[in-house]
Amino acid sequence: MKAYAVLVVYNKKLTDCPSFCSAVKEPDVQLLVVDNSTDELIHNQEEARKAGAWFLSMNGNKGLSGAYNAALDRLESESGDWVVLLDDDTVIPDEYWKQLRQEVPDAIRLPVVRTYHGEIISPAEMKHDIPRSAKSLDCISNITGINSGMAIPKRLMLTYRYDENLFLDFIDHQFLKDMKQSGESVRILPVELTQDFSADAENIESAMNRFRILRSDLKVFYRQNPWKFRFLITKRKIKLYLQLRNLEVFCG
Known part of the structure; x- marks a missing residue:
């Protein structure tokens, strides 16, 4: 090999x-x-x-x-x-x-x-x-x-x-x-x-930076299916809120 x-x-x-x-x-x-x-x-x-x-x-x-x-x-x-x-x-x-x-x-x-x-x-x-x-x-x-x-x-x-x-x-x-x-x-x-799955961020700043990258990439991947993009982004925001208990995640 x-x-x-x-x-x-x-x-x-x-x-x-x-x-x-x-x-x-x-x-x-x-x-x-x-x-x-x-x-x-x-x-x-x-x-x-x-x-x-x-x-x-x-x-x-x-x-x-x-x-x-x-x-x-x-x-x-x-x-x-x-x-x-x-x-x-x-x-x-x-x-x-x-x-x-x-x-x-x-x-x-x-x-x-x-x-x-x-x-x-x-x-x-x-x-x-x-x-x-x-x-x-x-x-x-x-x-x-x-x-x-x-x-x-x-x-x-x-x-x-x-x-x-x-x-x-x-x-x-x-x-x-x-x-x-x-x-x-x-x-x-x-x-x-x-x-060590890196998506599990522990603070709001790193979590939001990571979320912005995800949002941009999902928009490219689902450019032919915008409703799937919106669905996954909403799902991710809810997960972040439950993880961080910070309403800022819904503003990003």
Whole structure:
């Protein structure tokens, strides 16, 4: 197996990223770090070099789609079996790499991703073009999932480029939607990852900043279905209010 792991980091030291520590240990995995950081005190290039990882600086936060496209441009001429997408807040067990070595790169693989509370957040089911938690992993009729741990046959990434109008959210759902429409298969990788789900903000300022990004991305994703956009935004506002007990969430 030859895999390229793409890790996008934002204002976080590589040594604090469990996925970085996991990928650099694997001899048949070439890690590519794409740094979207805006914090001038974050210096990841030297740490990446010492670990044998490739490094790309985006010179500021260009969004997740922009970072992925820069990574794909860098990997375009490289030969290999897989492109693996890693989040900076996901714990990747050794079993993940062992299982991936047993897989033939004939379909996109989605591992099972849980929050620290045990909730399964990926794979999920796309119902009426809205991602919902799957009741059972055995009978998902229209599979979708998140980027974290997604393993993609490298041949699929030779021509695909992400829509940079999507800054952070629903990039994964759009990618899988595009792939399925082109006839590609998506299968579950029987291994579990654990993610510190970043949507659970604890203060009003960070929550509202995160909400504004979500609102912008949902508007792009549902540009043909504005009622779904309004439905999901209202749902998110109610969730934020119940979480923060602050009426400001309804003003954003």
